[in-house]
Amino acid sequence: MRASTDQPQRFRVLIAHRQVGTDTASGRACAALAEEFARRNVETVTAAEGSDAQGIATSDTGLHAMLVDWSMPVGDDASGDAAALVDAIRARNERVPIFLLTEPEKAKTLNAEKLRQIDELVWLLEDTAPFMCGRVESAMRIYAEGLFGPMVTALSRFHRVHAYSWHTPGHTGGTAFLKHPAGRAFFDFYGENVFRTDLSISVGSLGSLLDHTGPIGESEKYISRIFGSHRSYTVTNGSSTSNRIIFMACIGRDQVVLCDRNCHKSLEHGLIMSGGIPQYMIPSRNRYGLMGPIYPGRFDEKTVRKAIADTPLSKGLEDQQPAFAVVTNSTYDGLCYKVDRVLSQLGPWVDRVHFDEAWFGYARFNPLYAGRMAMRGDPSAHDPNGPTVFCTHSTHKLLAAFSQASYIHVRDGRNAIPHPRFNETFMLHGSTSPFYPIIASNEMAATMMDGASGAALTRESIDEAIHFRQLVGRLRRQAEAKKDWFFRTWNADTVHDPSSGKRVNFEDASPELLGTDQQCWVLHPGDAWHGFDDLEDDYCMLDPIKVTVLMPGVQDDGSLGPKGFPASLLTAYLHARGIEVEKTSDFGVLFLFSLGITKAKWSTLLAAMLDFKHDYDQDTPLSRIMPHLVADYPDTYTGLGLRGLGDRMFEELRRTSQMQNLQKAFQSIPEARMSPADAYQALIRNRIERVPLSQLADRTIATSVVPYPPGIPMMMPGETAGAADGPYIGYLKALKSWDKTFPGFGHDTHGVEVHDGEYYVQCVKD
Numbered sequence: 001m002r003a004s005t006d007q008p009q010r011f012r013v014l015i016a017h018r019q020v021g022t023d024t025a026s027g028r029a030c031a032a033l034a035e036e037f038a039r040r041n042v043e044t045v046t047a048a049e050g051s052d053a054q055g056i057a058t059s060d061t062g063l064h065a066m067l068v069d070w071s072m073p074v075g076d077d078a079s080g081d082a083a084a085l086v087d088a089i090r091a092r093n094e095r096v097p098i099f100l101l102t103e104p105e106k107a108k109t110l111n112a113e114k115l116r117q118i119d120e121l122v123w124l125l126e127d128t129a130p131f132m133c134g135r136v137e138s139a140m141r142i143y144a145e146g147l148f149g150p151m152v153t154a155l156s157r158f159h160r161v162h163a164y165s166w167h168t169p170g171h172t173g174g175t176a177f178l179k180h181p182a183g184r185a186f187f188d189f190y191g192e193n194v195f196r197t198d199l200s201i202s203v204g205s206l207g208s209l210l211d212h213t214g215p216i217g218e219s220e221k222y223i224s225r226i227f228g229s230h231r232s233y234t235v236t237n238g239s240s241t242s243n244r245i246i247f248m249a250c251i252g253r254d255q256v257v258l259c260d261r262n263c264h265k266s267l268e269h270g271l272i273m274s275g276g277i278p279q280y281m282i283p284s285r286n287r288y289g290l291m292g293p294i295y296p297g298r299f300d301e302k303t304v305r306k307a308i309a310d311t312p313l314s315k316g317l318e319d320q321q322p323a324f325a326v327v328t329n330s331t332y333d334g335l336c337y338k339v340d341r342v343l344s345q346l347g348p349w350v351d352r353v354h355f356d357e358a359w360f361g362y363a364r365f366n367p368l369y370a371g372r373m374a375m376r377g378d379p380s381a382h383d384p385n386g387p388t389v390f391c392t393h394s395t396h397k398l399l400a401a402f403s404q405a406s407y408i409h410v411r412d413g414r415n416a417i418p419h420p421r422f423n424e425t426f427m428l429h430g431s432t433s434p435f436y437p438i439i440a441s442n443e444m445a446a447t448m449m450d451g452a453s454g455a456a457l458t459r460e461s462i463d464e465a466i467h468f469r470q471l472v473g474r475l476r477r478q479a480e481a482k483k484d485w486f487f488r489t490w491n492a493d494t495v496h497d498p499s500s501g502k503r504v505n506f507e508d509a510s511p512e513l514l515g516t517d518q519q520c521w522v523l524h525p526g527d528a529w530h531g532f533d534d535l536e537d538d539y540c541m542l543d544p545i546k547v548t549v550l551m552p553g554v555q556d557d558g559s560l561g562p563k564g565f566p567a568s569l570l571t572a573y574l575h576a577r578g579i580e581v582e583k584t585s586d587f588g589v590l591f592l593f594s595l596g597i598t599k600a601k602w603s604t605l606l607a608a609m610l611d612f613k614h615d616y617d618q619d620t621p622l623s624r625i626m627p628h629l630v631a632d633y634p635d636t637y638t639g640l641g642l643r644g645l646g647d648r649m650f651e652e653l654r655r656t657s658q659m660q661n662l663q664k665a666f667q668s669i670p671e672a673r674m675s676p677a678d679a680y681q682a683l684i685r686n687r688i689e690r691v692p693l694s695q696l697a698d699r700t701i702a703t704s705v706v707p708y709p710p711g712i713p714m715m716m717p718g719e720t721a722g723a724a725d726g727p728y729i730g731y732l733k734a735l736k737s738w739d740k741t742f743p744g745f746g747h748d749t750h751g752v753e754v755h756d757g758e759y760y761v762q763c764v765k766d
Contacts, residue, residue, distance in 0.1 A: 011140045012043045012062050016053035016085065017069040017101060017124075020046045025125055026069075032129040033067070040137055050085055057089050063096065064140040067122065070102035070110070083114060090117050092456040095146065097139035099132075149443040151219035154206055155436060159196050167202040168433065171195060199436050209234065209434050210427050212419075219443045226446045227393075228364060228375040229409035230382070231419060233426060234442045236434045239358040239406045240266035242392040243326075244273060246408065249417055249425040250324045250352050250390075251276040253677075256308060256317050258325035258346070261669065262291045262712050264356060265750070267326055268676060268704055272717070275677040276323070277314050279307060280669050280716075283331075286531030287558035288490070288550060289586050289662055290333045291710060292523075293532075293540045299325075299345035313672050313718075326354040329374070332583065332711065333490075333590065334546025335523070336360065336372040338539050347387045351415035354390040360543070361393035361407070361445070362595075365454030368462060368518055372541060375409050388413040398545075398594045399445040402438045457595055459515060465545045465593035466514045468602045472549070473507030475610075487609055490548040490588065493529050495520040514544070528556060545593040549609070553650060554587050558663070560654050565616070565646030568745050573612050573642070576626045579605060585709040586659050612642075619643040633743045652741055656734035662707075664727035665714050673700050674718030674764065682764045683717075693732055693759040697724040702762040705751035707735065715751075721761070732759055 015033060019026035034044040045063070047053035050072045057066055066089060072082045086098060097119045100110075107121060119139055122132055148156065170176060174195025177183030187195065199206065207214020216234070224232035235242045247270025251257055257276040259267060262283040271278055281299070284292035297303060309318035325346050330336035339355070346353050355374035363369035364376070371377075374391035382389070389411045395401035410422075448457065469489045479486040494503040497513060506514075514520050521541045523530045530542075553564015564587070571584040583590040591605065615625055619641035623630045630637045637645070653659060674682070679702055682688055688702045698720060705715040705728075715721065715728055722728045732752065736759045739746040746754075753760040 010041060010043060011064045011137065011144070012045060012060075013037060013136060013140070014045045014047065014053065014056055014060075014063050014066045016047045016050070016057070016067065016072060018048055018050075018072050019069075020048045029124050029129075033133060036129040036133040037136075040133060042133070042137060042140075050082065054085050054088050057085065058092055064143055065097040065099065065136050067099045067101055067136070070100050070106055086114065086117050091452055094452045095143060097136065097143055099136060099139075147447070149219055149222045149447050150215045151206070151222075151443045152440045152447075154215035155197055155440050158199075158203065158205060159193065167200040169198055169200065171198070173198075194437055197436050197440065201432055201434075206436070209236070209439060210423075210430050210432065212423070216439060219439070223407065223443060223446045224409070226450050227407065227409055228377070228379045230379055230412050231410045233408040233410075234439055235406040235408060235429075236404055236431065236438045236442075237406070237429070238396070238404045239356070239392045239394040240264070240269070241429050242406045242408045243267055243354075243356060244270050245425050245429050246354050246390050246392065247271070247274050247276070247324070247326075248428065249422050250274075250354070252323065255323040256314055256320055258304060258322050258350065260294060260326055260328045260356075261666075262294075262328050262331060263326065264328070264358065265704065265706060265713070267356070268713060268716060271676040272680045273677075275675070277317065277675055278716070279304065279311060279314060279322070281327075282667065282669065284532050284535075285663055285666055287554055287556065288531065288548075288588050289659060289710065290490070290531075290548065290588065291331050291335075291666070291712060292530075293331075293335055293337060293535075294327065295534075296341060296345055296536055296539065299342065301345075301349045311672065313675055322350050324352045324354065325350045326356060329355045329357050329372075330360045330363075330543050330546070332359065333548060333588075334543035335540050336363070336369070336543055338371055338541075339374055339376055340371060341536075341539055343387065343389070350387060351413075352388045352390065352417075354392075357391045358394040358406075359397055359546075361395055361397070361399045362449065362454075362458050362461075363543075365449045366458035366462065367455075368516060368521075368544070370518065375411065379411055382411045382413060384413055386413045388416045395442050395445040398592065400448055400595055401441040401445040404435075405438050405442040405445065407442065461545045461593050461595055461597060462515050463511060464597050464599065464602060465547055466511050467599075468593070468606065469544075469547060470507045470509075470511070470514075471606065472609075473505070477505075477507065485552050486613060487552075488550050490550055491529065491542060491544075492520065492527060531556075531558075547591045547593060548588045549591065551587045551589075554659075558659075560650070560659070564650050565643075566649050566653060569642070569646050569649060570609075570612055572626060572629070572745065573615070574605075574608055576628070577608050577611075579608055583709055583711070586653065586662070615642050616646065617643070629744050636743055649742060649745075652738060656737050658731065658734035658738065661727045661731035661734055665731050666710075666712065668727070670715050670719035670722055670728060672716075672719050676717040679703075679717035679764060683762070687765050688762050689765050690753065690760045691763045693729065693736060693761070696721045696729055696732075696761055696763070697726075698722070699761075699763040699766075701751070702764050703751045705732075705749065705761060707731070708748045708750065718764075721763075735759075 015030055017030050020030045037044045047056055068082055068085055070082050099120050099122045100118045101122050101124045174187050177187040207216035209216050212220055220232050220234055243266040251274040253275030255276050257278050259278045259280050261280040281294045283294045305318045308314045363373040374389050391409045393407040395405040396403045469491055472489050476486040476488050492506055494505055495509050497504045522538055523535055523540045525535050525537050551565055551567050553561055555561045567584045567587050567589045570589055571581050581589050582592045621641050622637050683702050691699055701715045701719055704713045704717055706713050735747045740757055
């Protein structure tokens with residue numbers, strides 16, 4: 001018989017009292033409480049100082065109750081007493097039981113506000129230990145039972161029953177794995193609970209994801225309340241599927257779709273599946289190659305209708321009401337719209353607007369992002385005569401959920417899609433065998449954002465990102481004072497300080513100001529740092545937690561300076577030190593300061609950046625800092641140093657005009673000869689051929705060509721590759737040359753097949 005790892009929950013309680021551990025009446029009373037808790041199998045944590053108690057109370061999320069001495073000071077600050085400790089606890093957790101340990105005379109100093117923050121008063125020297133511990137234990141049970149949402153609560157209760165399973169999945173709670181050595185090792189690796197909660201739709205007590213009944217249906221209502229929607233849906237195959245569901249529910253064949261060109265590949269899939277005719281809206285780009293917002297004028301009805309009339313695929317459809325519009329918010333690089341401004345342009349004439357917020361699910365829960373997300377404000381205030389608004393969240397990206405977990409949120413307005421009709425499309429993409437832990441983790445992501453904890457958790461991420469940005473800024477300023485170089489983070493150089501009325505350097509600004517004032521992150525017109533010209537004020541802001549570190553080499557006009565190196569060099573250096581980044585563009589590296597980031601993590605990153613600078617300046621041999629690279633490609637890298645490699649890479653970028661071709665390619669739309677749906681039909685009917693890059697001019701592309709980075713379609717299915725000396729083929733030629741010159745630093749371009757160094761693209765047969 002295998003020993004169980006499934007231990008019953010054990011409660012933990014904090015006793016914070018200045019007399020803990022002393023031979024005094026209060027100290028002995030605290031000891032009696034600890035002994036009684038131990039008898040009840042409750043673990044006790046103690047603190048005799050207020051500062052220690054505050055550290056424990058705000059960092060140990062496994063505490064189920066806290067007993068706080070009303071007379072306890074916090075450090076040497078007389079104003080930071082037990083009241084401050086209670087405030088700190090409530091700022092993170094509105095529901096954990098707080099018992100105030102006091103005496104009748106001292107209790108007179110309590111006011112109504114503090115009494116509302118606590119659960120009970122305890123007369124430490126009058127009540128008995130068994131009575132007090134019984135009250136605390138009862139409160140802890142109620143608290144623990146209310147921690148979870150409806151789905152996780154039901155799943156936990158079902159798990160505790162340990163019912164025999166006569167249904168799928170065939171591993172029946174994991175026991176099948178125990179019949180084989182490899183299966184046993186697999187079972188031990190993941191632990192028992194994940195197998196016990198991998199259940200079948202046959203378990204009726206948990207409800208149905210496809211019918212939205214039972215605890216699963218209640219879970220979606222619970223998620224809807226927290227995220228401010230009229231309806232929310234749990235999706236178990238990522239926001240790629242969520243986007244496709246919305247597309248197919250909203251768009252019919254040959255209907256015009258307004259589509260952000262800065263789109264995820266799943267939106268291309270939606271066009272293919274629905275048969276919609278895209279009218280692309282081109283976003284802006286800056287000198288670093290970072291994708292910016294779609295300017296408000298490009299949402300204007302007259303402008304868009306003229307573009308529809310001028311596009312061969314949609315000619316004659318300019319009088320048709322566009323069925324749908326989709327906008328990416330925030331962008332991969334962290335730029336987010338003033339949503340009301342976007343809707344003021346689209347809302348009067350487009351009935352359904354979809355914001356793809358895969359990377360922005362946390363925004364509703366911190367006031368810094370106010371007005372920047374689709375589910376903003378009170379859902380009851382949503383105008384029923386305004387457009388129906390959809391948004392999707394990848395809860396596994398920057399919230400705490402398992403991979404593939406996603407939400408669809410809906411606010412019904414004009415031409416709303418009733419749930420029964422919408423659910424037909426939902427079921428088309430859903431599975432009758434969903435993975436229940438994904439559903440549970442999706443709910444847990446909402447639970448963690450509910451109430452005070454959402455604001456506290458998001459603020460921590462914001463604060464860590466700010467501290468990192470400011471420290472990099474100070475190091476850069478020190479380097480420039482010595483006419484030296486260092487990295488910079490992409491954000492404003494100066495911000496307005498309302499308290500002084502003056503502008504201050506970003507790195508010197510108050511972290512509190514940067515963490516609470518949205519204007520510090522708005523892309524104001526005329527500010528040189530962001531690189532977007534003629535931008536409407538307050539229209540777009542930068543998300544602080546998406547930190548782009550910029551390399552030297554790009555000048556303010558977008559040209560290459562005399563010296564510099566590409567971002568891929570830093571990424572390779574960090575990889576060799578066990579640090580993985582989110583995205584690498586030509587001269588920028590993106591780091592995500594998600595909920596899991598700590599000071600230790602970003603301090604390690606900063607230390608690695610300082611080491612890179614040292615090794616770059618010293619031209620340290622690659623054989624010492626990237627030995628695997630030299631071992632894999634000795635003919636290219638033997639005897640080369642880090643700076644020497646950076647210089648060669650920089651000159652290659654200059655020679656091939658890679659950045660210039662990238663900018664031109666993404667600031668225009670290729671000629672469209674077929675819709676994405678028709679191009680896909682050519683693909684599946686094998687009316688395609690593989691064409692080498694040298695013969696690609698003027699050919700019609702059968703599959704999208706998506707360079708990574710930036711991970712945005714350069715050519716969509718049915719579009720042409722353009723002239724041989726045009727930007728699309730020019731950019732692919734530059735990538736091909738780079739891949740040949742710098743093995744180990746090759747590009748990943750979806751839609752391009754590489755054989756013996758040659759680039760091939762699938763094209764529709766002429």
